[in-house]
Amino acid sequence: MATTHPAAPSRECDGVRDSGLRTGVGHGPGETARNCPRQRVTAPDLVLCGILCFLCCVAWRLPWAGDLGQHAAVIDRLRHDLADPGSPLVDRPGSGSPYYTPYTVAAALLARATGAASLSVMSVCGMVNSLALLAGLRIFVRTLTDRLWAPALTALCMLFLWGTQLFLWSGHASLSALCLSLSYPSLFAFALGLYLWSRLLRAGREDTGVVHWAVTGLLAGCLVLIHPVMAMGALIGCSAMFAGTVRRIGPRTLARCTAGAVTAALLLVVWPYGNILSLPDASALDAFHISAYELIPQHYGLALIGLPVLLLRLRRSRRDPLVLMCLGTATVAVCGWFTGHYTWGRVIPHLLFGLQCAPAVELCAPWPRGVRARTGRGLLAAVFAVALLNGARVQAGALLYVVPAHRLPVAFTAKAQYLPTWPGFDWAARHFRYGEVVLTNDYEALRMLPGYGVYTVMPAWPQPEIPRSESMRRTADVALALDARATGSERRKAVCRGGADWLVLTGGQSIPPGQGFVETAEGPDGVRLVRVALRC
Structure with missing residues (x-):
């Protein structure tokens, strides 16, 4: 049976949080949330609110340069015929289309209830996804650690720590990629994955009941239905979060895990728009996903700042959840490269999130005492600041999706990296x-x-x-x-x-x-x- 080594928690209810992480060091379950009084909105929360406001402005403008039309078409088909929508893109029967998911059905029901056009509903979906992403991130990071600034700094890392060359792909959480895919199901799937990670962290530390596991299984089933490919990285993360925090695996734990798995499987089997388990493999999409493996240093190089921090976390605990998650997703990504199953590269956003989250959490810890530790922390902070500023420079072109180019300095628009929106029809x-x-x-x-x-x-x-x-x-x-x-x-x-x-x-x-x-x-x-x- 696997056990963690408990350490005495040292928490305060005001500005200073404990210096250790909640995971891997065995803090008591949920002490901060239960023992501390409700706090007012803090400065880190204001940072998250600022990011949310920017993303909502983008969602309202709904820049179009990608697959937005396909997702709007799915909503249109469901709105006109919820029982038999047919194929979303061509005029033929579409039994078993994976695009008819809980996400798109909910959007279609909203369209039918309000009479709004599908593109208008997509704009609302973008705002909901923005809130879900930042809320899921905050819940996960606050479950992972008590450090006050960790969620805000993790959000900034998620937006900016990518590469020195702009790379736009749905499911990626860089600022520019988010601007073009805010209303996509892949982003909601990524946000739902973060929330599931927090639930599995809790399940590993606390004596959660069958209801907790059943709800977790239900959400996991929804995640697989919403985006089966993105679900791969999220479920690897779920396994890592639970394996990295569980104290022991006994009959009760196995029974609860089984309850969650059965609930998820039951949802997949009874989903009326086709059985996701009977879909053909994703090899037809491999040719499109090879781009995820090209120019890796230019597209993802800035995130490698998190690698030394992950090694430090591994030294502290061999069952660190972030380390396990990065190892799992990296293994799948490498296997995808060597086998030619480039669709497996969809786990890269989850791998990068682990690399982005690790330095953000580490830099929010109290300043160490030893000279060597202080020097290391100072070096990390300096490199981190340079990388974050460089990443912000690369992603700065996202401002053009909110502010018209003629209202910005010519020097900025001439150098900004961004994908211009397409002229509409x-x-x-x-x-x-x-x-x-x-x-x-x-x-x-x-x-x-x-x-x-x-x-x-x-x-x-x-x-x-x-x-x-x-x-x-x-x-x-x-x-x-x-x-x-x-x-x-x-x-x-x-x-x-x-x-x-x-x-x-x-x-x-x-x-x-x-x-x-x-x-x-x-x-x-x-x-x-x-x-x-x-x-x-």
């Missing part, structure tokens, strides 16, 4: 009716148009509910319909096979020769909207 959307089908192969159009209530002939991303053969046929039909070298008859037949009501043409793409096509509108950069009036 509002000019075309006024001609669409819900459920119509658009044929296009433009990168941005494929990812934006579903957000306006229409389908595309070919999906922007591989969809698990669409057989590979059908997906290849749809892609071939789109290529043939837009191929100027093909005959007019071949191109018209391809348009008919795709069931297209509209064509969106970019660059030098031409309208198929013959009657049955009406150029309806023209948008930015020469993009044209063509009505299909063929008798197929």
Whole structure:
């Protein structure tokens, strides 16, 4: 049986917290929350509130440069037919689509109750996700340690300690990545994972009952449904938090763990929108996720400041939860690289969070007494300050998602690293009716148009509910319909096979020769909207 070595807790209810972590040193369960009177809002909480206000401003503006349209389309399909929504991106049955999750069902119910447009609901989701992320972070860090400034400093590290070159990916919690994915299910899954870690820390230290474990299992099941790939890193963290703090594993503990596991499995089995356990593997997405393994020093190098701190924590306790979590996620990430399963790189945000959290917690400890320890702490603080400022410089371009560029100094906008938002298709959307089908192969159009209530002939991303053969046929039909070298008859037949009501043409793409096509509108950069009036 595994046991920890208890140390006498030394806590105070005012500004000074204990110098040791709650985990790995065996402090009594929940002493601070139960024995100390309710405190007023502190300066660290104001820092978190400031971050929350900024993220809510971003969510209100809802910058669009990514998969926002796909997630809005999922809400649209559920809002129009909650029982049988079909495939979210193409006009076909979609039994078993993994995009219909508790997160998107809740958003669709909000849309149905309020009558708000899906994109407006996505803006609300962004605000909810912002609150969930910072609340989950604060709860986790306050469960991990009593140090007052640790949550605020961890939040700053999470936003800025990434790399010297901007890298944007959904599920990543850098400031710029958050601005473009605030309303995505992956961010809510990351926030829910942090909250689950706090529950597993409590379960390891305290004598929690069956209800605690059942609720934890229910939340874990929701996490897997919301984002199965992001859940991998979160569940590794759950195992690490519990293994790093549990004092002994007896029959009662095993029974409660079983109750949590059964609750999670039961939710996965009874979920009405398809069994997540029967989905095909994620190998079709590996080609898209290889970017997570490219330019690692430039994309993640600043977070390596946490590596010496993790080694220090390992020296203090071989069962330190953060160390175990980083070892577990790093192992999966490395295996993903060597096996070619690049989708496993989705655990990298959780690995980096451990690297970011460790120095933040360490620097919030009281100043050590020995000369050698003081020198080490001073060196860590200096390197940390330089890294944090450098990371803030890299992420500073996120300000452009809130403040228009013409209101900022030219010297700033000229050097800022950021991904410009895409021009919208509002000019075309006024001609669409819900459920119509658009044929296009433009990168941005494929990812934006579903957000306006229409389908595309070919999906922007591989969809698990669409057989590979059908997906290849749809892609071939789109290529043939837009191929100027093909005959007019071949191109018209391809348009008919795709069931297209509209064509969106970019660059030098031409309208198929013959009657049955009406150029309806023209948008930015020469993009044209063509009505299909063929008798197929």
